[in-house]
Amino acid sequence: MRKHEKHIPIHLLSGFLGSGKTTLLRRLLDYYTAQGKKPAVIMNELGDINLDGQLVGDEVPMAEMLSGCICCTMRGDLGVEISMLVKEHQPDVIFIESTGAANPMETLDGVTEAAMYQAIDLRSVVTVVDGPELLARSRDGKGRTFKLMLEQIRCATVLLINKVDRLEPEQLVEAQQQLRELNAHAQIIATVRCAIDDWSWLEAADHSSAPPSNHMVEGTTINEGAACSVNGCTADHHHAGHQADHHADHHHADGHQPDHHDQHHSHDHVMVVTYYWQKPVNSEAFEALLQRLPANIYRAKGIVTFTDAPSRFLFQYAYKESDFMRIDPQGHVNDVAVFIGEHFSKEWLLNELKQLEQEAASTPGGLL
Numbered sequence: 001m002r003k004h005e006k007h008i009p010i011h012l013l014s015g016f017l018g019s020g021k022t023t024l025l026r027r028l029l030d031y032y033t034a035q036g037k038k039p040a041v042i043m044n045e046l047g048d049i050n051l052d053g054q055l056v057g058d059e060v061p062m063a064e065m066l067s068g069c070i071c072c073t074m075r076g077d078l079g080v081e082i083s084m085l086v087k088e089h090q091p092d093v094i095f096i097e098s099t100g101a102a103n104p105m106e107t108l109d110g111v112t113e114a115a116m117y118q119a120i121d122l123r124s125v126v127t128v129v130d131g132p133e134l135l136a137r138s139r140d141g142k143g144r145t146f147k148l149m150l151e152q153i154r155c156a157t158v159l160l161i162n163k164v165d166r167l168e169p170e171q172l173v174e175a176q177q178q179l180r181e182l183n184a185h186a187q188i189i190a191t192v193r194c195a196i197d198d199w200s201w202l203e204a205a206d207h208s209s210a211p212p213s214n215h216m217v218e219g220t221t222i223n224e225g226a227a228c229s230v231n232g233c234t235a236d237h238h239h240a241g242h243q244a245d246h247h248a249d250h251h252h253a254d255g256h257q258p259d260h261h262d263q264h265h266s267h268d269h270v271m272v273v274t275y276y277w278q279k280p281v282n283s284e285a286f287e288a289l290l291q292r293l294p295a296n297i298y299r300a301k302g303i304v305t306f307t308d309a310p311s312r313f314l315f316q317y318a319y320k321e322s323d324f325m326r327i328d329p330q331g332h333v334n335d336v337a338v339f340i341g342e343h344f345s346k347e348w349l350l351n352e353l354k355q356l357e358q359e360a361a362s363t364p365g366g367l368l
């Protein structure tokens with residue numbers, strides 16, 4: 001790397017499954033493109049498909065790191081992906097959206113490792129916190145998921161407390177107090193759908209005069225006056241009992257038709273089940289299934305065709321709330337559903353999904 005080479009600011013988006021990282025990413029992309037700047041994105045998913053990528057415009061350069069996690073198995077690849085993005089697109093800024101299950105300290109290590117030989121500079125770690133979920137889990141106060149959430153909060157330079165529309169005013173105060181106790185330095189911003197009015201923190205981070213070699217893990221500040229809490233981070237760096245096979249046992253990029261009910265990756269204690277739909281299903285029956293998913297399935301998303309609606313839909317489910325958006329994907333995209341959680345019964349889930357397909361197929365009427 002040449003001494004006076006311009007360093008590209010990098011922002012790491014962290015936060016638990018379904019907290020709103022992609023929602024924030026879209027806002028960040030709009031913010032930069034409105035200023036005539038060129039943002040680029042690295043998206044990391046545990047599964048082998050990137051559904052969130054469907055929500056990002058084709059004009060945004062994007063590298064997908066699938067079937068693994070940049071905090072561990074794919075850590076070495078991160079530098080390569082950054083290098084390719086920089087070489088091909090010369091972006092003004094890069095956002096890395098990590099998987100909700102990523103250990104933030106390990107991810108930070110990965111980014112800063114890459115910064116040693118790339119002209120990049122990590123400027124902020126933005127952790128999106130699902131407000132209602134933080135309160136619910138802190139009442140219970142245990143479990144590996146909660147611990148991971150705490151680590152993500154402790155390592156942030158900016159904390160977005162999101163889904164405030166689902167909090168009473170006194171609950172918002174309680175959640176803000178919890179965040180402040182966990183992280184004394186980060187700026188805390190309360191948001192609904194990650195809508196941000198004041199972007200000064202981002203401008204300050206991008207224009208920080210910190211020498212490029214002083215990256216965060218060495219304990220320098222990101223914004224003046226907003227010290228990075230990384231040094232004080234008490235994150236557990238061990239991947240205890242981590243024996244997951246992170247590599248998908250099939251790749252559909254090669255034209256190979258994926259198996260119907262499919263592989264199961266696990267990242268640490270988190271399981272991912274990917275199901276490729278063979279048939280359309282009834283929309284009401286599908287919504288009913290989402291509502292009766294067990295509490296240990298936190299997150300689901302995918303693309304589905306309904307027998308009773310004229311288009312395909314991108315669906316999102318996080319903690320009992322579901323959203324459906326009409327889509328018309330470019331190129332060949334399978335109908336697929338990804339479920340993420342802990343210790344849930346894969347058999348139960350696959351049976352339910354197959355039953356939906358069978359019921360829809362045996363109901364007279366067919367596709368609209």
Ligand SMILES: Nc1nc2c(ncn2[C@@H]2O[C@H](COP(=O)(O)OP(=O)(O)OP(=O)(O)O)[C@@H](O)[C@H]2O)c(=O)[nH]1
Pocket residue numbers: 015016017018019020021022023024052099100162163164165166191192193194299316317318321322323
């Ligand atoms: N009620 C409510 N829903 C929200 C808010 N922000 C995001 N959502 C919804 O929460 C779901 C998850 O949002 P995403 O932005 O995809 O979350 P994510 O963190 O990127 O999810 P993963 O990448 O799967 O971990 C979507 O259905 C969003 O529409 C909010 O402020 N309030």
